[in-house]
Each structure stands twice: as structure tokens, then as C-alpha cells.
Amino acid sequence: GEDVEQSLFLSVREGDSSVINCTYTDSSSTYLYWYKQEPGAGLQLLTYIFSNMDMKQDQRLTVLLNKKDKHLSLRIADTQTGDSAIYFCAESRRADKLIFGTGTRLQVFP
């Protein structure tokens, strides 16, 4: 199938780390992405990882890729209330399509 799956909700306390998980199906995907969507708005690219990498760190964000299990995760360190949003993972497929996951709604409480 073509599904990219994520859990729908995640709730964390401010200052804790958040880990958002994603599983994908196409082993030929060359890039995997994390996008953030604020309420009522479009998506913005947060970070991406090339398929031959295991990990990528960018300030508070850490992306881990387990290609064998087709599992991608996004860790947000020191989560803030401004991080509350929907997070989508996406994979590029055949270089002409972006397939998005179902999105994970992250809620950060004080």
C-alpha cells in the first residue's frame, strides 16, 4: 500500500521532549520530510533527511531514520507551547509525488 502512518495525538508538558513517530511503506523513497501546520494555515518544512542517513540534528530537532523498519521519528527537545501544531511526515516517491502521513496533533501544556 501507499500509506504513511502516524499516531493522531500527542500531549506533552512544556519543557519535556516530544517524540513523533511515522512509518512509511516505500523503501525507494529518497527523501523523508517533517512539516509543521499551524491552525488554519498551510504547511511549512521543518527538516528533512536523506534516505542514506540514520540521524540528523537541527537545533532542538532530531530526526531518526530506521530504513530497515521504515520508521521515521522527530524528537523536539525542550518542547514549548509554540510547538503546538500538527506535524506531518512525508516521503518523496518516484521523484514526482509527495505522500503525506495522517498528521500528529501535538498539544503542549504548561
Place this chain on the structure above:
Amino acid sequence: DGGITQSPKYLFRKEGQNVTLSCEQNLNHDAMYWYRQDPGQGLRLIYYSQIVNDFQKGDIAEGYSVSREKKESFPLTVTSAQKNPTAFYLCASTHGTVNTEAFFGQGTRLTVV
């Protein structure tokens, strides 16, 4: 400033009517995409276009039509054949293939009344 603009932000349609959603970009991007977003279902690809005068169906193209007469513009028509059109519609563009960042518009919320 370069960007991608969708209009209108909110759109109401009577049952049986066709409506057209606008998407314009001044990023000089070759590829453009239309997605539909429903709660709990993420983004589903409706149509995409890699070059002018060419486009391909995505996963849920039935009841929709598009055109790509200009590089900057990729309008989406929601026809009366679309049985459940109420949703949030997002337009995106990329430079060349998808192995680059996708830029999104702010979306159009379509409601059937």
C-alpha cells in the same frame, strides 16, 4: 516577496454548483500540487502538474478538474460530481522534482451549504 497564494480563504458552495479555487505562485516553480485535508486523514493528493499544459491524477481525482495554462497558475475546479466536497484544500509547489522543499499556500476552506 515570493510565495504561493490561494484564494479565497473561505468559500461556500450550494449543492450542484461547480466552484474554482485559485492557486498562484511567483517562485518560478515547475511543479504544483493540490491536496485535500480532512480531520484524521492527513493530506490526500488530488492532482499534480510538473510542467505547463500537463497534469496527472492523484489518489482522489474523481469530481475534480485542473488546468495548467501558465506556469504560475494551477486552478482547481470542484465539480458537482464530487459527493463530499467540504474540506480544507491546500496548494503547493516545488522547484523541479519533489526532492526539494514544498511551499504551501494558506489553504481554502470549502463548505457546501
